[in-house]
Amino acid sequence: MLQDRLRTLLHKYNVAGPRYTSYPTVPAWTESVGVADYRRSLKTLGGGERLSLYFHLPFCEKLCHFCGCMRVITADHNRSRPYVDTLLRELDATVAELPEGVREVSQVHFGGGTPNFLQPEELTDILNRIRSHFQVIPEAEIAIEMHPRTSTPAFCENLATLGFNRISLGVQDFDPKVQELINRHQTHAMTVEMVAMLRRLGFDSFNFDLIYGLPGQSIAGWEKTLAQTLALRPNRLAVYSYAHVPWKSPVQRSFKDSDLPSPGMKLELFQRAYETFTKNGYRAIGMDHFALEEDELSRALDQGGIHRNFMGYSTQAEAHQLGFGVSAISYVGGNYFQNLKELPDYENSIRSEGLASFRGYLLDRDDAIRRDLITRIMCRGSVEWPAFDAQWDLNHGEYFRENLPALEGFVADDLLESDAAGLRVKGEGFLFLRNIAMAFDRHLEGIRDQATTPTFSSSWSPGSPGSSISSVFSSTTRNSRAKPRCAPPTR
Numbered sequence: 001m002l003q004d005r006l007r008t009l010l011h012k013y014n015v016a017g018p019r020y021t022s023y024p025t026v027p028a029w030t031e032s033v034g035v036a037d038y039r040r041s042l043k044t045l046g047g048g049e050r051l052s053l054y055f056h057l058p059f060c061e062k063l064c065h066f067c068g069c070m071r072v073i074t075a076d077h078n079r080s081r082p083y084v085d086t087l088l089r090e091l092d093a094t095v096a097e098l099p100e101g102v103r104e105v106s107q108v109h110f111g112g113g114t115p116n117f118l119q120p121e122e123l124t125d126i127l128n129r130i131r132s133h134f135q136v137i138p139e140a141e142i143a144i145e146m147h148p149r150t151s152t153p154a155f156c157e158n159l160a161t162l163g164f165n166r167i168s169l170g171v172q173d174f175d176p177k178v179q180e181l182i183n184r185h186q187t188h189a190m191t192v193e194m195v196a197m198l199r200r201l202g203f204d205s206f207n208f209d210l211i212y213g214l215p216g217q218s219i220a221g222w223e224k225t226l227a228q229t230l231a232l233r234p235n236r237l238a239v240y241s242y243a244h245v246p247w248k249s250p251v252q253r254s255f256k257d258s259d260l261p262s263p264g265m266k267l268e269l270f271q272r273a274y275e276t277f278t279k280n281g282y283r284a285i286g287m288d289h290f291a292l293e294e295d296e297l298s299r300a301l302d303q304g305g306i307h308r309n310f311m312g313y314s315t316q317a318e319a320h321q322l323g324f325g326v327s328a329i330s331y332v333g334g335n336y337f338q339n340l341k342e343l344p345d346y347e348n349s350i351r352s353e354g355l356a357s358f359r360g361y362l363l364d365r366d367d368a369i370r371r372d373l374i375t376r377i378m379c380r381g382s383v384e385w386p387a388f389d390a391q392w393d394l395n396h397g398e399y400f401r402e403n404l405p406a407l408e409g410f411v412a413d414d415l416l417e418s419d420a421a422g423l424r425v426k427g428e429g430f431l432f433l434r435n436i437a438m439a440f441d442r443h444l445e446g447i448r449d450q451a452t453t454p455t456f457s458s459s460w461s462p463g464s465p466g467s468s469i470s471s472v473f474s475s476t477t478r479n480s481r482a483k484p485r486c487a488p489p490t491r
């Protein structure tokens with residue numbers, strides 16, 4: 001029985017671990033890495049290398065009670081203009097460090113917070129500045145995360161004018177009872193209307209975020225949300241596990257523990273989502289993402305063309321990621337950097353230095369090898385050992401001698417094939433990619449030993465205290481993409 005097998009596997013592999021939007025993961029990063037290292041990394045880029053730009057827009061009108069993201073709650077829309085000016089200053093300062101030949105951009109992503117908090121002309125200013133500095137290639141993905149309740153027709157029309165081609169909507173759950181408890185009121189009708197308007201404007205690529213494990217969720221209410229989601233037919237879906245981390249996000253104390261679904265029900269909620277979507281034209285794309293079978297992400301899965309960064313899965317070839325804004329993360333020249341996480345600190349740093357990196361990680365050769373391996377597992381579910389060994393000039397059997405035995409359980413559960421030719425994840429094994437990747441994570445034990453509070457979300461976190469909403473670590477969170485459309489600062 002597929003249902004019973006899936007349930008057994010979800011229970012068995014429900015262990016705390018990272019989501020691997022980066023490797024090494026954020027808890028391994030250090031504050032000894034900062035602006036000077038970021039400048040050096042920017043200067044190392046070579047002509048022809050492509051860029052992915054991420055902008056973190058932190059403002060939200062109302063605080064959702066489940067939120068674990070870096071956000072600033074305010075009803076004052078005058079606050080966004082100075083922030084946009086700071087972003088533009090950071091953009092100019094970053095470009096000044098880049099070698100002249102490095103100007104091609106293949107991805108632009110606006111996350112938050114609520115990016116549609118901005119006035120249309122403020123977004124226009126950012127896009128204009130991007131286009132004045134860079135060459136955005138014709139096939140670039142230009143995406144924005146939006147909150148249906150606060151989107152206006154003028155904002156949506158401007159998106160079409162500016163060349164946006166992917167919309168990500170934070171839905172979470174359509175059930176009014178759940179929305180009341182999480183203080184996020186957006187009726188089903190509101191979302192339907194917004195999607196219809198965007199489709200009339202020519203948008204044909206939508207991602208919805210749903211969250212399971214929220215307070216007040218019931219099987220019946222969740223099934224209705226799933227049916228309403230199916231009816232809107234988004235191209236892609238992310239179904240995130242709610243991360244209950246009240247010691248990090250005190251607002252989560254707004255509801256009682258008894259409002260939360262039991263671990264068993266949480267598992268059931270995910271299972272219903274998995275079965276509903278995979279039986280209705282969607283493919284599971286690793287862990288908690290789904291894409292229509294005809295979507296390019298599904299096709300890329302077969303062709304080994306899926307990539308992964310702090311914004312989630314993408315078909316865009318891996319590019320250096322430049323993050324702008326408070327708490328934004330960059331991956332440049334093989335190293336990670338994160339901007340200051342408090343708005344005044346970030347703004348002061350941009351004013352004084354032009355850049356605002358306050359921590360990061362400079363990868364050594366072993367980190368780079370393991371990052372490549374973990375990326376292949378997370379994106380393709382496969383590794384071809386002869387090619388891998390040739391690329392890194394090593395013998396995988398010797399190099400990963402201490403790691404490979406940890407794969408035996410996955411092989412025994414028929415989730416993975418492992419032989420001299422490579423590793424190949426099978427069937428439901430795609431739900432456990434992070435568990436498989438953890439076998440190769442050199443930093444995992446050290447991070448767990450140092451943690452005084454839970455650091456990682458459970459891979460299948462029924463009732464777990466860790467975060468999975470954004471990245472992996474409750475300490476950096478969400479950005480999210482593994483997030484409920486919050487930004488990558490925490491993903």
Ligand code: SF4
Binds near residue numbers: 069114
């Ligand atoms: S969940 Fe998203 S919209 Fe809600 S407060 Fe957090 S960042 Fe803002």
